Amino acid sequence: MHVVLLSLFPEALAPYLRSSILGIASEKGIARYDLVDFRDFSRDRHRTVDDRPFGGGPGMVLKPEPILDCVEWLERRHGSFHRIMLTPCGQPFTQERAGDLTEHERLLLLCGRYEGFDERIREELEWDEISIGDYVLAGGELPALVVTEAVVRLLPGVLGDERSAQEESFQTAGLLDHPHYTRPRVFRGREVPAPLLSGDHAAIARWRETQARARTRVRRPDL
CATH class of the missing domain: 1.10.1270.20 (tRNA(m1g37)methyltransferase, domain 2)
Structure with a gap:
């Protein structure tokens, strides 16, 4: 399984992906992880990825251009992904859902920040929107790790005893x-x-x- 995590803070994700079950899956060649900073796809010299919301209100909103350009670049390079958006607005994540996700060869997980996503990111591409609970975090990095671990540990050969997942x-x-x-x-x-x-x-x-x-x-x- 090829798992790509889109984040403004990839350095926060890297150590955990090298540890324990996720690290073992990588060493065995069962799972591969790529961390991509979608700030690299910003279109101005300030590397801007967010802006003030139309209509007013607090906080900043993630712009559509860097994220959509990033996803489209990845899919041209690797093929289509099952795209996952980590958001409090998503469907609750369950063990059954983790099992369903093992059927995909490639997963792309988008970690949000600030007040959320420009709605056109949702409208332009198809997303599987997932929430890990009825609360709000500073970003989608922890939910992305939760989903990644819950899925990868179910892949055949990852756990020492297959009965552990059953x-x-x-x-x-x-x-x-x-x-x-x-x-x-x-x-x-x-x-x-x-x-x-x-x-x-x-x-x-x-x-x-x-x-x-x-x-x-x-x-x-x-x-």
Whole structure:
């Protein structure tokens, strides 16, 4: 998978893309990341990418020219991308959506800043608009990393054990994950639940499902 992130602050993204799961995916040749500063596509000597909003109001708005020129340059060079705009106005990001995105060979993630995008950026090109929650951040860099990691970790060969991506929250009947335990068997008087020590795989599976359903019912009744 080829992932391109468009950002005014690519240096903020680079270290994380080299780390942990994302770094492993890159080293294995499963994922490739390119960071592009769309300020490089500005059309004046001041490298302007934003301007005051028509109609007045606070803040600045990202101009259409640098972003559209950047996207069109990338697609001439690499072919078409599945374009993602990170915005509070987008559809909520879910585990199911992450799985859907693994079907694309190329992803392009646009990180916003300031008050938002000139609407003609949306009108000129087709975008998959994604939000990672009902709150506002200073920019789209963190959401872009969230989406990238959620997708890349699902690609075959990235995780050490493929079951890790199958037996976790939202994957089993849409439930939250069950509780996990490791050594020691007793910690500050708290013991590991007996079913997990029984060696009875059917009993363990029943216990885990019961616990997952109970946790989901309390913490996420909407699920």
